[in-house]
Amino acid sequence: MxxxxxxxxxxxxxxxxxxxxxxxxxxxxxxxxxxxxxxxxxxxxxxxxxxxxxxxxxxxxxxxxxxxxxxxxxxxxxxxxxxxxxxxxxxxxxxxxxxxxxxxxxxxxxxxxxxxxxxxxxxxxxxxxxxxxxxxxxxxxxxxxxxxxxxxxxxxxxxxxxxxxxxxxxxxxxxxxxxxxxxxxxxxxxGEQSLDDTAGAAPVVPAVRPGIRTIALLAALVVIAIAGAMVEDLGSSWSTLYLSDSLGAIGAIAATGYIALIGAQFVGRMLGDRFTDRFGAVAVARAGGILIALGLGLALAFPTVPGTIIGLAAAGFGSATIVPAAMHAADEMPGLRAGSGLTFLAWLMRLGFLFAPPAVGLLAEQTDLRTALIVYPIAGAIVVLLAFTLRPRRTAASGTAHGDEERSRG
Missing domain, CATH: 1.20.1250.20 (MFS general substrate transporter like domains)
Structure with missing residues (x-):
């Protein structure tokens, strides 16, 4: 009560x-x-x-x-x-x-x-x-x-x-x-009882050597998490620059691209638990990946300021549950010590934030920014292809994923 x-x-x-x-x-x-x-x-x-x-x-x-x-x-x-x-x-x-x-x-x-x-x-x-x-x-x-x-x-x-x-x-x-x-x-x-030794620490060593299938599934979940995290990188690193430099939006309008992405992501997070309970993590992630791929793909194919802002909002909404779903699936990964899969995923997910900006920047320098941004709808397509790995694999519920949700940004 x-x-x-x-x-x-x-x-x-x-x-x-x-x-x-x-x-x-x-x-x-x-x-x-x-x-x-x-x-x-x-x-x-x-x-x-x-x-x-x-x-x-x-x-x-x-x-x-x-x-x-x-x-x-x-x-x-x-x-x-x-x-x-x-x-x-x-x-x-x-x-x-x-x-x-x-x-x-x-x-x-x-x-x-x-x-x-x-x-x-x-x-x-x-x-x-x-x-x-x-x-x-x-x-x-x-x-x-x-x-x-x-x-x-x-x-x-x-x-x-x-x-x-x-x-x-x-x-x-x-x-x-x-x-x-x-x-x-x-x-x-x-009163704090939650200072777990694994918080912010290096990945926990599994109790037993995981099999090839376990490693492959965990690797797929890492890729899904990185793809979801890359959408936030798009908003923070490139949306304002693309809208202003490539599409000619004035400063205040260019800033609304990031606001649209984060605002739509907030709405998606508020609705995410309800959608997941009703349709399942796999279906919700696939729908999110489709929203990312289509929203950003169409925005890049037909470049306009309003269309790009709408595409960014679609990507933000689509990405809302992807990282938490990947974390939850990693936490339930069989063949690993409890919490080990989640820790590995949270650690490796930071690589997406680390390598995405310079990779896009270098590609943009060789081509142009609009062409370089194609990696983001591709990330959405990857989520669609790998979403099947989000199926639950343990009967016991795990609450750890909620606590570690989106450790790379907030």
Whole structure:
């Protein structure tokens, strides 16, 4: 009964929701300003793609620090203080006069983002345990709300011609204050029981050597997860640049592409559990892959600003359940120690964020950006082809996937 839930737990849910919102909003504030930053730095598309890889590279290399930091300080302090440090890193990136001075804070920001992500998920799972029912999906939906809010703030700043450093300073101050205020209402560290040794750690070694079939199925799930994660990369790395440079959209309009993708993804996440319960993970993932492939494919085949924004929204909606479904299937993978499949998938999924931006940038430099973006509808087609691997393989339900949902971004 909701009335039986202690007041401190209900406050903690609001507080951890605020942490998810700020995490989504901070990075989203810089995304629509990236084309301006690219112009300021004077780099070509290939170098731009490499610079964008600094964020996921930091996440991949230094995200392992999450577990020891949480053991030392607790999950809520790590999430709140890390949020403030992300704001500072993004502000430094906005001030950067050269490519290297842009890449360094982006690298550190990516590392901090991975650490904050583990911290806020860990705290959210502890709050969920106190509630006695699932709330983790709603927390990830709130992350999407934050991303939409951040994108809208950036679009407004562009429309008002607010300089990038001033805009990022204001956003950083607002969301840093929000995170620090939320920290006050989080659960005390003495109540945390969720600091699992595998959180943010290297993949767990299976209890027995898995067979070829198990390895092949896990590899397919990793590919599905990377394909789903790549759609978010499209929104954050390329949508604004494509709309502005390739299609000639003005700055504020170009920023709506990212907002459309994240907003539609939020709606998909809110409806995803209901769709999965009714139609099954395989059918929902196939439908999502079709939406990604057709939405983006048609947008690239018939390039217009409205059509591209609609295509991005279709891709966001289609991608909403793909990563969680892959994580759940990996967690139920037979022949592996409990939690091992999920940990391997979450770790390797970061490779999609790491390699996609430079790969697209290099391809765009050899051809053009519109041609290079064809990799994203192809990713949707791959989801359709491999969706059969999402069928449940254990009778025991696993709740771990909810807690580890979308560790690469929020």
């Amino acid at each position: 909701p009335s039986a839930i202690p007041l401190e737990v209900r406050r903690a849910r609001i507080a951890v929701s605020a942490l998810f919102l700020t995490n989504g909003a901070l990075f989203a504030n810089i995304v629509p300003r990236l084309p301006e930053i690219k112009e300021t730095l004077g780099v070509d598309t290939a170098v731009y793609g490499l610079l964008l890889a600094a964020w996921p590279l930091g996440s991949f290399l230094l995200g392992l620090l999450a577990a020891p930091l949480m053991r030392r300080f607790g999950s809520a302090p790590v999430a709140a203080v890390g949020t403030v440090l992300i704001a500072i890193a993004l502000l430094c990136a906005g001030f950067a006069p050269t490519a290297i001075l842009f890449a360094v804070p982006m690298f550190l920001g990516g590392a901090l983002d991975a650490i904050v992500d583990v911290g806020q998920n860990t705290h959210g799972l502890e709050v969920q345990r106190r509630f006695g029912r699932s709330i983790i999906n709603s927390l990830h939906a709130i992350w999407s709300v934050g991303a939409v809010l951040g994108g809208a703030m950036a679009a407004g700043a562009i429309a008002l011609s607010v300089p990038v450093p001033v805009h990022l300073a204001i956003a950083g101050a607002v969301f840093s204050a929000s995170a620090l205020t939320a920290w006050r209402f989080c659960l005390p560290r003495t």
